[in-house]
Amino acid sequence: MDASTIGTIDTIAAARRHDRVDTGLAEAFGQIVGAQQVITAFDARLAYARDRLPFAVFRERAGGIAGAVPRLVLRPADAAQVAAIVRHACANGIPVIPYGSGSGVLGGAIALGGEVLVDLRRLDRIVAIHPLDAMVTVECGMNGARLEAALDAQGLTTGHLPQSIEISTVGGWVACRGGGQASSRYGKIEDIVVGLKAVLPDGRSIEVRPVARRSVGPSILDLLVGSEGVFGIITEVTLRVWKKPALERAVVLAFPSLPAAWGCAREMMQAELRPQIVRIYDHVESAERTRDLAPFETRPILAMMAFCGSEPMVAAESSTALAIAAAFDGRQAPLGPFEHWQQNRYVAYSQKWHAAGYFNDTIEVTANWSAIPALYEAIALAVRQVHPLLHFGAHWSHVYPEGACQYMTVRLPPMDAQTALPLHAELWQVVQDLTLAHGGSIAHHHGAGLFRGPWMGRELGTGLDVLQAIKDALDPGNLLNPGKLGLRPRAGAKDIRQGFTGRGAGHGGD
Incomplete structure (x- = not known):
């Protein structure tokens, strides 16, 4: 199927009708990953045609398809096979999309026409845990919950605890510049990753060795963290780890207004407190969580915090936080809302x-x-x-x-x-x-993925030109995850928004 045909296919039924598998291409990739690891069946490839982008879910629910069905799905076993896939794709002008668990919500893994998708979940080993250096090295396809369970057994944690932890991969965290629920204490993933290995668009491997700090020019690490597969396919990651805190203490507060709750959080962070959890809810979300709780009858805004560490540290931070809260007319409330959140923190509603x-x-x-x-x-x-x-x-x-x-x-x-x-x-x-x-x-x-592309020019300004120049230099054929991060799509790529731009929409990138 040529690109011009792909751009007109709007339904799953039409995609099925027009689908053709290039058996020669499947056999060539089968020589790299093994024939059993090349997925050719239409329905199996259709399952990879979207991530959790709601727009794509809505289209699928109505029998439509937002992007395109991947040409093939490949399941490599290691970084060497990933590099071989990319080299073969580069030599033959075949676009490639890296795929973790498909938990992204911005369309970063959606094919737009002619792409081969590389499912990285077989790269799922813990390479090494380094307690002395407080680091762990894992392959990119490692499931987040499995990693935390393995670290927990040794009294450690990455501190990166996204709601999607049970359905996401470490490589996806890094590629999308993700953030976990404890980011106010441990930072986002860009603060936690200290090294990585990746495959560049021409198939060469690149390594950023994990060391504490360096001063050797612009950061190659930062070029790849958040790159969403457009500059390279991340195959291995080294993350900071921390000792599991000895104690956690939660506090639920009722505030009279949102400005009061915001002011409390601001003063806490600027006073150098580092709570593990801070959550402030507006009137709508507070009301959903505080029904029949007396403190919220006069102070309707819900805030929840948790402090962790040694007993002296937790005592000092929590007492300081309560004093700051009192200055903003915050009052302690029952722990029920926090306990409910804690029990359901990884549930996607x-x-x-x-x-x-x-x-x-x-x-x-x-x-x-x-x-x-x-x-x-x-x-x-x-x-x-x-x-x-x-x-x-x-x-x-x-x-x-x-x-x-x-x-x-x-x-x-x-x-x-x-x-x-x-x-x-x-x-x-x-x-x-x-x-x-x-x-x-x-x-x-x-992340930005596909869906935030129209606003990337205004977000980054001339910076988007810099990213495009880097993309053109590293990937002159525009083969690695083309059309994402607001970068130039390939000729004939499908415009998933066509016909659904809304009143006044479609000009976000001006």
């Missing part, structure tokens, strides 16, 4: 809403403390004008001395996809445009 026919999505952005109040109010007002029955709620669960991540849930009621998808696009347009207008960043930890 989106699937429940999708199964019921709703159009549910989450959008996370970053802003400085000075901008957060106006940003939140502007977004809350604007998105509620998109549809009268829209659900909108927000919380702040990654906080820093400078600012915080604002994590928003938007949900449209059941309706036909042709009506809902332009509204969904409009919601994204509103949130991303207002974030940029208030000086924020369009993404905190989900």
Whole structure:
């Protein structure tokens, strides 16, 4: 099937009808990974045609397909096979997409026409744990929960605990510049990764050795962390590890207003406290979690915190935090909301809403403390004008001395996809445009993938030209995950938004 045909295929039925497998190509890759590790069956490849991008889920639910079915799916066993795949693809002009567990929500693993997808989950070994150096080296396909379980058995943790930990891979964390629920203490993944190995677009291997610090020019590590497979395929990662804390103490607080809760979090972080958990909920999300709890009748805003470490450290941090909270009229409340969150911290609720026919999505952005109040109010007002029955709620669960991540849930009621998808696009347009207008960043930890491409020019400015120049130098054939991060797509690539841009949308990259 040629690229011009792919761009017109809009349904799964049409994709099935037009599907053709290149048996010669399958045999050639079979020589590298073994014939059993080359997936050719249509339905098996269709399962790889999207990640968890809600837009793609909505299309699939209506019998549509957002991108394209991968040409083939390959399952290499080690880094040498990954390099051989890339060399063969480079020699034959075949685009390649790396795939972890498909837990991304921005379409970073979606094929746009003619790509071979490389499923990296067989690269799942713990290479070494280095207690003296406080590091662990793992292959890229290692499942996050399995890694934490292995470290826990030795009294260690990476401190990187995303909600998706049970369905995501270490390589995906690094490639998407992810963030975990304890980021206020341990940092995001870019603060935790200290070394890696990757395969470049021409098949050469590159290594950033794990050392404490270096001063040898611009950071190659930072070029690959967050690169989402456009500059190379990450095959091995070395992460910092920490001793499991001896004690954890949770605090639930009721605040009279959002500014009071934000002020408390800001003062805590600027006082050099490092809570393991900080979560502040707006009125909507607070009400969902505090029904029948007396402290919230007069102070309706819920905040939850957890401090960890030795007894003296926990005592000092928690007492200081409570004093700061009191200065903002915060009052301690029962631990029930924290305990419920802790029991369900790795549950993804989106699937429940999708199964019921709703159009549910989450959008996370970053802003400085000075901008957060106006940003939140502007977004809350604007998105509620998109549809009268829209659900909108927000919380702040990654906080820093400078600012915080604002994590928003938007949900449209059941309706036909042709009506809902332009509204969904409009919601994204509103949130991303207002974030940029208030000086924020369009993404905190989900990455850019495919869906945030239209806003990358405004987010990075001339920086996007720098990334494109690096891409052109490393990958002149535009073969590694083309069209992602706002970079140039290949000729004939499918535009997944065509026909679903919404009112005023489609100009985010101007």
